[in-house]
Each structure stands twice: as C-alpha cells, then as structure tokens.
Amino acid sequence: MTMFHFLNCAILTFGPHAVYYSATPLSIILTSFLQQIRLVCLATFLKVSESDSFDPYQVLFVQSLSGIVESFDWVRRCCGLYFALTQLTHRNISQNHKFQAVGLGWAFADSVLHRLAPLWVGARGLEFTWDFVLQGLEANANLVLCLSLAALGSLIWLRKNKPKTLIPIIYACAGIVATMPSITSYLKRGLGWHFPKVVGFELFTSLVMAFISWQLFTACQRPSN
Amino acid sequence: MFVEPVYSSLITLLIIVVACAELCDAVTVVDVYRLVQYDLGGVPLGSRLAALSHHAGSSLYLSSAGAAADLSRTVLILPVRELNLTFIRDYIGQRKPLGGLLLLLPPVFSPQHSDSGGGADQDSAKDLVKEVLIEVERLLIHANIPYPVYFGFEDEAVHAMLGDVKKNDITGQPATATTGGQSEPGHPSPSDQRPPLGNFNNYASKVQQSPLDSLLCVRLSDEPIAFGYQRWALIGRRCGPWLRRRAAKSYKLVVAAPEPRKVASPAIINIQGWLPGLKADGDSNQLPTIAIVASYDTFGAAPALSVGSDSNGSGVVALLEIARLFSILYSNPKTRGRYNLLFVLTSGGPYNYNGTHKWLRSMDQRLRETIDYAICLNSIGSSSNELWLHVSKPPENAYIKQIFEGFSTVSEELGLKVGLKHKKINISNPRESQMLSFICLALRTGYVPICMVWEHEQFSLRVTAATLSELSVAPDFLESTGGLSDNRNFINEASISRSVKLVAESLARHIYGQQGKSIDIFADHSSLSINPSYIRSWVEFLSTTPRVAPFLSKNDPLIVALKKELADHTVEVNVQQELLDGMFTFYDSTSGRLHIYQVASVTFDLILLLVLASYLIVLFSFLVILTRVISMLADYVFEQGLDDLISLFRRPSSRKVKTA
Numbered sequence: 001m002t003m004f005h006f007l008n009c010a011i012l013t014f015g016p017h018a019v020y021y022s023a024t025p026l027s028i029i030l031t032s033f034l035q036q037i038r039l040v041c042l043a044t045f046l047k048v049s050e051s052d053s054f055d056p057y058q059v060l061f062v063q064s065l066s067g068i069v070e071s072f073d074w075v076r077r078c079c080g081l082y083f084a085l086t087q088l089t090h091r092n093i094s095q096n097h098k099f100q101a102v103g104l105g106w107a108f109a110d111s112v113l114h115r116l117a118p119l120w121v122g123a124r125g126l127e128f129t130w131d132f133v134l135q136g137l138e139a140n141a142n143l144v145l146c147l148s149l150a151a152l153g154s155l156i157w158l159r160k161n162k163p164k165t166l167i168p169i170i171y172a173c174a175g176i177v178a179t180m181p182s183i184t185s186y187l188k189r190g191l192g193w194h195f196p197k198v199v200g201f202e203l204f205t206s207l208v209m210a211f212i213s214w215q216l217f218t219a220c221q222r223p224s225n
Numbered sequence: 226m227f228v229e230p231v232y233s234s235l236i237t238l239l240i241i242v243v244a245c246a247e248l249c250d251a252v253t254v255v256d257v258y259r260l261v262q263y264d265l266g267g268v269p270l271g272s273r274l275a276a277l278s279h280h281a282g283s284s285l286y287l288s289s290a291g292a293a294a295d296l297s298r299t300v301l302i303l304p305v306r307e308l309n310l311t312f313i314r315d316y317i318g319q320r321k322p323l324g325g326l327l328l329l330l331p332p333v334f335s336p337q338h339s340d341s342g343g344g345a346d347q348d349s350a351k352d353l354v355k356e357v358l359i360e361v362e363r364l365l366i367h368a369n370i371p372y373p374v375y376f377g378f379e380d381e382a383v384h385a386m387l388g389d390v391k392k393n394d395i396t397g398q399p400a401t402a403t404t405g406g407q408s409e410p411g412h413p414s415p416s417d418q419r420p421p422l423g424n425f426n427n428y429a430s431k432v433q434q435s436p437l438d439s440l441l442c443v444r445l446s447d448e449p450i451a452f453g454y455q456r457w458a459l460i461g462r463r464c465g466p467w468l469r470r471r472a473a474k475s476y477k478l479v480v481a482a483p484e485p486r487k488v489a490s491p492a493i494i495n496i497q498g499w500l501p502g503l504k505a506d507g508d509s510n511q512l513p514t515i516a517i518v519a520s521y522d523t524f525g526a527a528p529a530l531s532v533g534s535d536s537n538g539s540g541v542v543a544l545l546e547i548a549r550l551f552s553i554l555y556s557n558p559k560t561r562g563r564y565n566l567l568f569v570l571t572s573g574g575p576y577n578y579n580g581t582h583k584w585l586r587s588m589d590q591r592l593r594e595t596i597d598y599a600i601c602l603n604s605i606g607s608s609s610n611e612l613w614l615h616v617s618k619p620p621e622n623a624y625i626k627q628i629f630e631g632f633s634t635v636s637e638e639l640g641l642k643v644g645l646k647h648k649k650i651n652i653s654n655p656r657e658s659q660m661l662s663f664i665c666l667a668l669r670t671g672y673v674p675i676c677m678v679w680e681h682e683q684f685s686l687r688v689t690a691a692t693l694s695e696l697s698v699a700p701d702f703l704e705s706t707g708g709l710s711d712n713r714n715f716i717n718e719a720s721i722s723r724s725v726k727l728v729a730e731s732l733a734r735h736i737y738g739q740q741g742k743s744i745d746i747f748a749d750h751s752s753l754s755i756n757p758s759y760i761r762s763w764v765e766f767l768s769t770t771p772r773v774a775p776f777l778s779k780n781d782p783l784i785v786a787l788k789k790e791l792a793d794h795t796v797e798v799n800v801q802q803e804l805l806d807g808m809f810t811f812y813d814s815t816s817g818r819l820h821i822y823q824v825a826s827v828t829f830d831l832i833l834l835l836v837l838a839s840y841l842i843v844l845f846s847f848l849v850i851l852t853r854v855i856s857m858l859a860d861y862v863f864e865q866g867l868d869d870l871i872s873l874f875r876r877p878s879s880r881k882v883k884t885a
C-alpha cells in the first residue's frame with residue numbers, strides 16, 4: 001500500500017493549501033493567483049538552485065558562512081514578497097485579502113518545489129518511514145509562517161497609517177518570521193536536533209507567530225487616534 | 226514568455242532528483258545464497274523457486290499461533306544456532322506450505338571469516354552447530370522444496386530485524402473476546418485492571434496505558450460521566466493493543482531473482498600433469514607410472530558457499546605440494562626416478578567420481594597398462610592422528626602389502642597411525658546407470674541409500690589403487706562433499722603437511738628403491754622440505770572459491786590457476802573437458818541480494834487517512850468561521866470607518882436618547 005501512503009502524505013502536505021483556498025473568499029483571483037505562482041516559482045527556483053550549489057561548500061566551510069549564505073536567502077524572500085505585494089495589481093481584491101493570496105501562493109509553490117519530488121520518489125517505495133508525514137507537518141507550519149510573513153509584509157508596505165508604538169514590533173516579528181528557515185537549518189545542523197523535534201518547534205513557532213501577527217493586524221485595523 | 230525555461234529547468238531538476246533517489250530504497254541489503262536446485266534422474270530436488278517477496282516471521286510466530294498458522298505467505302527466519310531439528314524435519318518431511326525459508330548461519334561458517342581462535346567452549350559450540358548444520362544440509366539436499374530457501378550470515382542488521390520480528394510475533398496473538406489482546410511484557414494486562422463498576426475515579430489513572438490509547442480512544446475526564454465514560458474506557462482498552470499491533474511495523478523480505486534456468490552443458494574438467502621419469506638409454510620398455518589423483522570439485526546445500534576446505538581442498542593442496550616436491554627432484558636428471566608420475570585433478574567427485582571414470586575411459590590403453598598403482602587423496606585435513614588406506618583388492622595381495630608397508634614405516638616415523646581398510650567393489654551393479662537408477666528409486670521412496678564409493682574403485686580391479694583418507698567409512702551419496710560446514714576454520718594445515726610428507730616420502734622411497742632404509746628424503750630445513758606457506762596460500766585460495774562443477778567453465782579462474790600450477794611443476798599438462806552425466810541437471814541462480822523493508826500495514830494507512838480527513842475538515846470549518854467573520858468585520862471597518870461601526874451599535878441607544 002505504498003501508493004496509499006503517498007496519497008496520505010500528499011493530502012497532509014497540500015491539503016491545507018487547498019482547504020485555505022476554498023475556505024477564504026479568494027476565488028475571484030484565479031488569474032492573478034497564477035501570475036503570483038509564476039513569480040514565486042521563479043524566485044523560489046533561484047533560491048533552490050543557489051542553495052544547492054552552496055551545499056558542498058557548507059560542509060567544508062565554517063557554520064557561520066552557511067549562516068551568511070542563508071541570510072541572503074531571506075533577503076531574497078523579502079524582496080520577492082515585496083514585489084509580489086506592491087507591484088502586482090489586481091482588479092477586484094481588497095488590500096486585506098491580497099496578503100492571503102500572496103502568502104498562500106508562496107507557501108504552495110514552496111511546498112511543490114521542495115516537497116513534491118521527494119514525496120513522489122520516497123513515499124511510493126516499500127520502505128516505511130515517518131519522514132514524509134513529518135514533511136507534511138512541516139509544510140503546514142510553512143503555510144502558516146508564509147501567511148504571517150505576508151500579513152506582516154502587507155502591514156509594512158501597504159498600510160500607511162500604523163500606530164507608532166507597533167512599528168518596531170511589526171518589523172521585529174517580520175524579521176523573525178523571515179529568518180525562520182535559517183533558524184531551523186541551524187537547529188538541524190548546528191545543534192543536531194532530530195527531525196521530529198525540529199518539526200515540533202516549527203509548528204509551535206508558526207502558531208505563535210500567526211497569533212502575534214493576527215493581533216498586530218487587527219491592532220492596525222483600528223485607525224490611530 | 227519566460228515560463229518555458231523555468232518549467233524545463235524544473236523538469237530536469239525533477240528528473241535528476243528522481244534518478245538519484247531511486248538508488249536508496251531498502252533499509253538493509255544482505256547477501257544470501259540459495260539452496261541448490263537440481264534434478265536427479267528426472268526427480269526434482271532442492272529448492273525449486275528463487276524469487277522471494279513475503280513478510281518475515283520467526284519460529285515464535287509458529288509456536289504462538291499454533292497449528293492453525295498459515296505460513297504460505299511468510300518467510301520463516303531460523304537461526305541455525307537455535308534450530309529445532311525435529312521441527313524442521315517435520316516441516317520439510319510433511320511438505321508443509323511456506324512462503325520461504327531463511328537460515329541464518331553463524332559468521333564462523335562464512336568463507337570470508339577467519340577464526341580468531343577462542344576457547345574450548347567456543348570450539349564445542351562450533352562443533353554442535355556443525356553437526357546440526359550437517360543434518361539440516363542432508364535434509365534439504367534430498368527433499369523437493371517448492372519454496373525458496375536461502376542461507377545468510379548473522380550480522381547486526383539481521384539480528385535487529387529478527388529481534389523486532391520476534392517481538393511482533395509474541396504480541397501478534399489475535400484478540401479473544403475476553404482478554405482484548407495479548408499483554409506485552411512489562412505492561413499490565415488490561416483485563417487485570419478492570420475495576421468494579423462503581424469505582425470511576427481510579428479508572429482514569431489506570432486506563433491510560435499508552436499515549437496511543439489516550440490519544441485516540443480514551444477520553445480522560447475527572448468527573449465521571451457514568452455510562453459514556455465507561456464505554457469510552459472500554460473502547461480504549463480494546464483499541465489500545467489492537468492499534469499498537471496494527472500500527473506495528475512488519476518486515477518484508479524481497480529477493481529479486483530471475484526464474485532459475487537449467488545449466489546448459491555442465492562440464493567436467495579434468496586436469497592432468499605428466500612428469501616423465503628417467504628412461505635408461507637403450508631401454509625400449511615403457512617406464513612404470515604412479516598416479517596421484519584428487520578430485521577438486523564440491524557439492525553442498527548452497528553452491529555459492531561450497532568451498533570444501535577438507536573435502537577435497539586438502540587433497541588438492543596435498544597433490545600440488547607433492548607435485549612441487551617431485552618436480553624439484555625430477556628437474557635434475559641425476560635425481561630423476563625411474564617412474565613416470567601422473568598428477569590428476571578430477572572433477573565430478575560428488576557424482577560417483579564421474580570425472581575419474583571418464584578420464585580412465587579416455588586414457589590410452591598402453592598408458593593405462595603402465596600404471597603401477599594409483600593413490601587417491603580424499604579429505605586429509607582434519608586434526609586427527611589417524612589416517613586410513615582404503616583398498617579394493619584383498620589385503621593379502623602382494624602389491625597392497627608393499628604399499629601399506631611403505632606407508633606404515635613412514636607413518637611411524639611421523640607419529641601418525643595408518644590403518645588398512647578393505648572394501649569390495651559392488652560388482653552386482655557394475656554399470657553406472659544401474660547404480661544411479663537404484664539411487665533414484667531409493668530417493669523416491671524416501672530412503673536415503675547407503676552407496677559407499679571411493680575414488681579408487683573407479684580404477685576397478687585392473688589397476689592397483691588405494692584411497693588415503695581420514696574418513697574410516699565411505700561417505701554416503703552427496704555427503705562429505707564440501708558442504709556448508711566444511712570451511713577453513715575446521716581444517717588443520719599441519720595435518721595436511723604431515724599427510725603430504727607421508728605420501729611423498731613413501732612414494733619417493735618406492736621410486737628410488739629405498740624401502741626399509743632410514744632416510745629422510747623430504748627432511749625439514751632442506752631444499753626439499755614441505756613448504757607450509759605454499760600449503761597455507763593454496764588452502765586460503767581454495768577456501769574462498771566455491772567449486773561446484775556445473776558452474777565452472779573451462780575459462781574459470783580456478784581451472785586456469787590449477788592448470789598453470791600443474792604446468793609449473795610438470796612437463797605436460799592436458800585438460801580434458803567432458804559433459805556431466807545426464808542423470809544430473811543443475812539450475813543456476815545460486816546467490817542473491819536480500820532487501821529488508823520495514824512496511825506499515827494497510828490499517829495504519831487507513832487510520833492515518835481518517836486522521837488527516839478529520840484534520841482538514843476541522844481546519845476548513847475553522848478557517849471559514851475565522852476569515853469570513855474577520856473579513857466581513859475588516860471590510861466593514863475599512864470601508865465604513867470605525868465611528869460608523871460604533872454608531873451602528875449605539876444607534877438604538879441614541880434613538881432612545883432622542884426619543885427620550
């Protein structure tokens with residue numbers, strides 16, 4: 001029943017994206033959604049190809065160098081997000097829903113590129129491992145993180161009238177969420193955490209950051225007095 | 226516009242990933258060796274299948290599930306160390322169906338393993354396992370087994386897997402109505418902890434036995450909700466072990482082997498080396514010849530493991546060393562004897578010395594008449610001090626007396642004991658085909674025949690021949706032919722050296738007419754001393770080379786090496802290639818790679834699917850509530866402004882104020 005296991009893991013990895021897409025009123029943005037996917041694919045593909053070529057060097061060089069490489073990675077993510085949020089114009093989507101579409105598109109593209117190929121190759125084999133179920137959970141955490149990042153990004157760049165006290169908190173949270181991949185890879189390689197532990201940490205932090213960004217978002221809804 | 230390069234690079238990346246990841250699939254890959262498959266006069270024997278793809282089971286599964294166990298889709302893994310002989314005798318004798326059989330041998334029986342010694346108790350354990358192994362081998366060779374049988378060696382990975390399989394088999398008892406599942410050692414049995422009906426408060430702590438139970442089936446709450454609580458707890462007690470068992474991983478063993486095919490023309494290759502003696506000038510008579518014969522091929526339960534260090538690797542090594550010593554002597558015309566020497570390495574030994582028979586038949590009549598006598602070497606490598614000289618001619622015969630006296634004199638000097646054993650050739654069945662049909666009949670009726678054959682009997686009574694062996698009784702058909710338990714760790718090189726000295730010295734004294742005189746031709750520390758490192762290197766080479774005749778071709782490295790070695794020591798080397806007797810048909814596919822996969826059961830996948838479906842449904846409803854409400858709120862606030870929202874809520878009161 002290896003195909004079965006592949007289906008299970010695929011549902012776990014991509015199901016939440018589909019559910020989110022169908023649950024939220026984003027159905028009107030199909031064309032713009034595809035546009036975003038394309039851009040996100042490009043940005044993510046560049047990220048993937050670059051990080052692959054840096055992999056052999058990471059083994060040889062000091063851990064700090066790998067940290068520097070990955071800091072380029074989040075800079076690229078932020079740039080891509082910025083362009084996605086500000087440059088792409090949509091016909092009849094409100095500002096608030098834009099971030100959800102961007103975040104969802106980003107997370108979906110990320111999942112497809114990073115997780116579909118290993119899933120297709122690995123989960124179909126006879127051998128059973130928990131790795132692919134954990135990968136699915138990681139995809140869920142990634143979705144939540146991308147949505148938080150998109151929300152915070154939209155707060156930073158699209159909302160002009162923000163309460164002054166909240167601005168540094170917004171930037172700090174955006175920074176944390178954007179550097180989350182570097183943090184998890186440091187935990188994996190630097191501290192040597194096992195995969196289940198890392199996934200648990202990711203889930204926990206994603207929920208915490210989502211809650212914080214939700215609070216910030218609703219706080220910014222109230223016009224400053 | 227820039228979509229195409231992106232997608233094409235993505236596709237290439239995917240292809241690369243797929244190609245690389247195909248290589249690592251199984252958790253463990255082990256080399257295994259298949260039981261021999263052969264037909265004897267049309268009767269199929271040995272293991273008839275090669276491909277294997279079933280779940281792993283241990284002997285505990287059989288004992289726990291009892292007689293009702295259906296093992297036709299299970300591979301039984303049985304370590305030979307713990308093997309129960311009566312069990313396996315019943316199983317094979319009664320032809321019970323089985324998915325496959327994997328016998329695990331201790332590492333000391335591996336041809337690559339070099340024994341580091343060990344104490345006396347290790348030796349006795351080794352001997353015990355050896356006896357069990359000989360018995361098992363005999364059972365398997367003479368039975369028709371319709372499922373694949375493989376031999377493997379114990380190592381950590383296989384040990385770990387077997388431990389897991391045993392644990393699963395212990396807890397794998399089907400749940401009965403009363404117990405609700407077999408209790409694991411260390412866990413309290415659920416039925417023991419069923420409290421009386423009114424005692425709910427204690428229930429909560431006792432029922433939570435495993436995280437799986439508490440997660441899925443048991444709802445813990447401090448306030449007992451009478452009937453519902455009890456029902457949940459009951460479900461939990463039943464669910465827990467059942468779930469644990471279903472979720473427990475089982476192992477699947479896969480050997481991907483093609484259908485075994487017949488070996489097309491199984492060849493018997495005899496290699497003979499001729500060392501001519503010194504012919505006196507003017508002497509037109511043919512010099513007498515002495516032949517030294519040893520069969521080099523083996524037969525065993527696992528052809529890929531049949532290295533036959535003692536049977537008959539020791540004989541081959543002794544023959545080569547004797548050839549080397551006499552080549553030194555014969556290289557100089559002054560020390561060349563007046564006997565020709567013929568060194569013959571024959572094949573087809575286990576098959577009633579087929580090779581020797583064919584070699585004799587094809588030999589030149591005149592040459593055959595010049596053979597004074599022939600010595601056959603068979604199994605002279607074990608560490609006992611006693612050797613036997615087996616003869617077919619009666620001991621009163623003058624030739625036999627002379628040969629035996631020669632051997633006795635030398636053996637006394639060496640501290641060996643040589644006995645004489647006389648066994649008549651069975652003349653009532655002179656023809657080979659008659660003998661083999663007798664064997665077929667006997668096998669079909671299940672009775673293992675006692676046909677005692679020595680190599681020297683092939684020479685029949687025309688040529689005086691004897692066999693020197695450590696065995697006092699002729700081995701049975703296909704027995705002592707270099708099976709699983711015959712490897713380097715069970716032979717003694719010093720014994721081989723001693724036997725070489727015995728034969729060489731006796732022969733030399735006979736050749737040079739020095740019988741009765743106390744002379745040590747092959748003395749130690751002389752240029753003619755026995756070379757122990759030569760013996761050791763050849764023993765090592767032969768102990769790592771399986772030598773089952775049908776699988777050896779003329780260009781096999783072994784044949785080439787033997788031919789070259791004889792060519793170094795003798796003047797003329799002839800290689801004779803014949804077809805193995807039609808009574809025997811062999812099948813290939815003698816080894817394979819066993820892939821061990823950890824697989825999860827179907828139920829586990831179903832449970833996972835249910836969990837995921839419920840998770841997605843919960844997520845969907847949560848998101849609908851959250852986003853619709855929030856977006857409604859946010860849109861309203863964004864478009865209308867907060868004051869309007871507040872005024873919306875204040876309108877009734879303001880109206881009230883107004884009216885008031």
